[in-house]
Amino acid sequence: MNKMTAVEVDTADRAAAAVPARRKRLMLMFSVPLLIALAGLYFWLASGTTVGTDNAYVKQDVTAISTQVNGPVAAVYVRENQRVNKGDILYRIDPAPFQAALHAAEAQLAAARLQTHELVVEAAGTGSDIRGAEANLAIARRAFERQAALMKQGFTTKAAYDDATNELAKAETELGNARAKSNEASAAIAPGGNQPAIAAALAVVEKAKLDLAHTVIRAPTSGTVAKSDRLLVGQTAITGVAMLSIVGDRQPWVEANFKEHDLARMAVGQPAEVTFDAYPGVKIKGHVASIGAGTGSEFSVLPAQNANGHWVKVTQRVPVRIAFDSKPPREMIAGLSSTVEVRVDGKR
Numbered sequence: 529m530n531k532m533t534a535v536e537v538d539t540a541d542r543a544a545a546a547v548p549a550r551r552k553r554l555m556l557m558f559s560v561p562l563l564i565a566l567a568g569l570y571f572w573l574a575s576g577t578t579v580g581t582d583n584a585y586v587k588q589d590v591t592a593i594s595t596q597v598n599g600p601v602a603a604v605y606v607r608e609n610q611r612v613n614k615g616d617i618l619y620r621i622d623p624a625p626f627q628a629a630l631h632a633a634e635a636q637l638a639a640a641r642l643q644t645h646e647l648v649v650e651a652a653g654t655g656s657d658i659r660g661a662e663a664n665l666a667i668a669r670r671a672f673e674r675q676a677a678l679m680k681q682g683f684t685t686k687a688a689y690d691d692a693t694n695e696l697a698k699a700e701t702e703l704g705n706a707r708a709k710s711n712e713a714s715a716a717i718a719p720g721g722n723q724p725a726i727a728a729a730l731a732v733v734e735k736a737k738l739d740l741a742h743t744v745i746r747a748p749t750s751g752t753v754a755k756s757d758r759l760l761v762g763q764t765a766i767t768g769v770a771m772l773s774i775v776g777d778r779q780p781w782v783e784a785n786f787k788e789h790d791l792a793r794m795a796v797g798q799p800a801e802v803t804f805d806a807y808p809g810v811k812i813k814g815h816v817a818s819i820g821a822g823t824g825s826e827f828s829v830l831p832a833q834n835a836n837g838h839w840v841k842v843t844q845r846v847p848v849r850i851a852f853d854s855k856p857p858r859e860m861i862a863g864l865s866s867t868v869e870v871r872v873d874g875k876r
Contacts, residue, residue, distance in 0.1 A: 577873040579794065583845065584784035584802070586864040589776035591749055595765040596742040597621060608756050612747045612774065621743040621765055630736035637729035644723045661703035668692070668699035751776040779852065780860040781817065784868040785824060785845035793872040794819065800850050805865040807858050816870060817851035 599621040606618050675692035678684035756772040765771060782802055786794070800814045823844040850868055 578869050578871050579786065579790040580867065580869040581784050581786050581790075582865070582867045583786075584782050584850070584866045584868045586780055586804075586860050586862055586866060587783045588780045588860065588862040589749075589751075589778050590754070590862060591751070591774045591776065592770035593618060593745065593748075593772050593774060594768055594770045595621060595745060596767055597626065597739050598766055599625065599743065599764070601759065601761050601763050601765055601771075602743075604756075604759055604761055606753045606756055606772070608753060610753045610756075611751075612753055613750045614747055616747045618745045618747055618753075618772065619759060620745070623740055623743040626736065626740040626743055630733070630740055633729070633732040633736040637726065637733050640723070640725040640729040644726055658703070658706045661699070661706040665696075665699035665703050668696040672696040745771075747774060749774060749776050775862055780856070780862070781852065782814070782850040782866055782868060784848045784850055784866075784870075786848050786870075788823070788844045788846055791819065791846055794848065794870060795872075798870050798872060800868055800870045802850060802852075802869075803867045804858075805867075806861070810856075810858055812856055813853045814850045815853060817849040820847035820849075822846075 601619055602622045603620045672692040675684055675689045679689045751774040754773045754775050759771045796816050798816045802812045802814055804810055823846050
């Protein structure tokens, strides 16, 4: 066997070293697309099991507190972010005008009762007038009968007979008037004592008492006071205008606005996972509690009018309520931004 020269040996070594390099290049050429394909397959499969949105916000029951009577604020008993219980006094309206109105209403009620008493007494007095008129009529009738008998016998004058006739007619008229007055007095008194004047006065008194009670504004529910900085002593409270708000103690929830094409696979009861921008790393398990009956634009103050020639289709969002399965580990503040992932493959 011929011995290899140094050049041949070096060439052979280079050729042997080039084989692994080519293999590595080939492996890289095929492995990178394979990894990309596998990753794409994974994400394609995973994307079919969940739907998500970052258009989601924490919601809580918020009660706007306004007054039912107008007047200046006399006292404030709460401050911003204070915890209150149902029935606690929040603030008071100056009660002086309403106390005066109550006194006037009570005086009106007393006058109505006095008037009713006078009507009753008058009605009772008409009974005596009737009895007196009946007695006078009986006397006048007997006198007329005597004059009529004497007239037949020729023992009286025509003048005396006419006087008796007139007295009888007068007595009958007086009895008729007494009975009419009695009927009128009785008609002025309502049956059962339900006198309209008294009922009207009682209604005014009740209204005055209610207005006076409304000068004390109490918490309708337990929770945390918010937006109370605008409530100042001396400020005029106007009915229907919120002076502060109370964020309720009930379990908060998340309102997630999903795109309309995500709803085809969503159903009440599906599990969900919620994360929060304010609390990185906090994940809370929940479930779909309900799906909105209308899109957000449908319930907006000015709904979109699409019946025109410049209509552009916009993907609608539907509010979906996500309820927490347990009490959140961190404080839930109304309005916090969150991200919701709903599992739609039926697995938990």
